[in-house]
Amino acid sequence: QKEVEQNSGPLSVPEGAIASLNCTYSDRGSQSFFWYRQYSGKSPELIMSIYSNGDKEDGRFTAQLNKASQYVSLLIRDSQPSDSATYLCAVVYYGGSQGNLIFGKGTKLSVKP
Amino acid sequence: DTGVSQDPRHKITKRGQNVTFRCDPISEHNRLYWYRQTLGQGPEFLTYFQNEAQLEKSRLLSDRFSAERPKGSFSTLEIQRTEQGDSAMYLCASSLASAGLYEQYFGPGTRLTVT
Numbered sequence: 001q002k003e004v005e006q007n008s009g010p011l012s013v014p015e016g017a018i019a020s021l022n023c024t025y026s027d028r029g030s031q032s033f034f035w036y037r038q039y040s041g042k043s044p045e046l047i048m049s050i051y052s053n054g055d056k057e058d059g060r061f062t063a064q065l066n067k068a069s070q071y072v073s074l075l076i077r078d079s080q081p082s083d084s085a086t087y088l089c090a091v092v093y094y095g096g097s098q099g100n101l102i103f104g105k106g107t108k109l110s111v112k113p
Numbered sequence: 114d115t116g117v118s119q120d121p122r123h124k125i126t127k128r129g130q131n132v133t134f135r136c137d138p139i140s141e142h143n144r145l146y147w148y149r150q151t152l153g154q155g156p157e158f159l160t161y162f163q164n165e166a167q168l169e170k171s172r173l174l175s176d177r178f179s180a181e182r183p184k185g186s187f188s189t190l191e192i193q194r195t196e197q198g199d200s201a202m203y204l205c206a207s208s209l210a211s212a213g214l215y216e217q218y219f220g221p222g223t224r225l226t227v228t
Contacts, residue, residue, distance in 0.1 A: 004155075032215050043204055043219040044156065051214075088155050092215045100146060100169065101206075101217060103155025 002027045004091050006104035014112050019076040021107050023089030026070070032092035033065055033072045038106065039085045048074060079111045115139070117220035119205050125226045126195055133191045134223045138207030145188050146217060147180060148204040149173065156204055162188060163210065195227045 003026040013019045021035075032051055036044035050056045050063040050072065062075040072091075076083055086106040093102060118137045126132050138145045144163050148156035159178070160170045164185035174180075177196075182188040192199055202224050206217040 008153075034216070036219075043202075043222045046216060046218060049214075049216050090155070100158040100161055100171075101148075101156070101215075102158070105153065105155050 002030075002091075002093050002102050004089055004102050004104040006087075006089050006107045008105055009108040010110050011107055012110045012112060013079050015079060015081060017079050017111075019079045019083065019109055019111070021074040021076075021087050021089075021109065023072045023074075023104055024070055025072070025089075025091045025102075027091075027093055028067070028070065030091045030093045033063070034090040034092075034101065035061075035063060035074045036088040036090060036103075037083075037085045038088055044088055076109075079109075081111050081113050084109055084111050117205055117207050117218055119203075119220040119223050121223060122221060123224050123226075125228065128197060128227055129194055131191065131193045132195060132225065133189055134203055134205075134225075135187055135189050136205030136207075136220060137187045138205070139209075139218060142207035142209045142218075143185070144208045144210050144217075145182055146206040146208070147188070147190050148206065148219075150202045150204055150222075151200075159190075192225075195225075197227050200225055200227045 035048040038044045048063040060077045064073045088106045089104040090101040120135045146161045147159040150156040162182040177193045202222045204222045205220045208217045
């Protein structure tokens with residue numbers, strides 16, 4: 001059973017702080033990792049993708065991947081109240097599947113003004 | 114640039130009725146995915162198409178569910194004899210399979226309520 005685990009939260013941070021979201025996955029055969037943001041009642045929105053070990057930065061967002069530890073994280077710098085949402089970690093497993101995403105349950109982030 | 118669109122956005126139906134949802138992917142995308150999401154859960158994979166071929170189906174996709182993608186363009190998902198447990202958000206996503214990249218972009222979803 002391929003699994004993606006996230007703390008459900010809520011994670012509460014003050015405005016301007018760094019929010020750190022974590023995700024672990026069970027299968028070493030995975031190679032593609034994604035972070036989606038989902039506002040209440042809306043559909044998931046892709047915010048970051050990462051394919052190799054290390055860091056990838058895009059604006060205020062940094063994704064970090066450590067395949068040896070089967071761990072992927074998302075850092076949000078200078079958090080804003082508009083960042084308050086559920087963040088979904090998703091993994092693509094190869095070897096049989098053709099790219100369907102396996103999602104965690106999401107971490108709810110609350111940024112307090 | 115138009116994104117993924119889905120229709121209808123909301124559907125309320127009575128148990129036992131059939132429903133059909135439509136998804137129009139991003140125009141140049143050759144892969145189309147259907148997911149289902151219930152409250153407090155991440156989306157769960159249902160099925161996927163590459164062009165017009167349905168290449169994979171999840172065990173979640175019972176025989177009451179059928180999906181098509183005629184001519185490799187839009188897709189439909191039909192649920193026959195709906196049950197209350199089918200109440201969920203049905204999400205469609207599309208991607209351009211290229212060089213092992215699998216970035217998927219979601220439509221707004223169809224929220225189904227079975228009464």
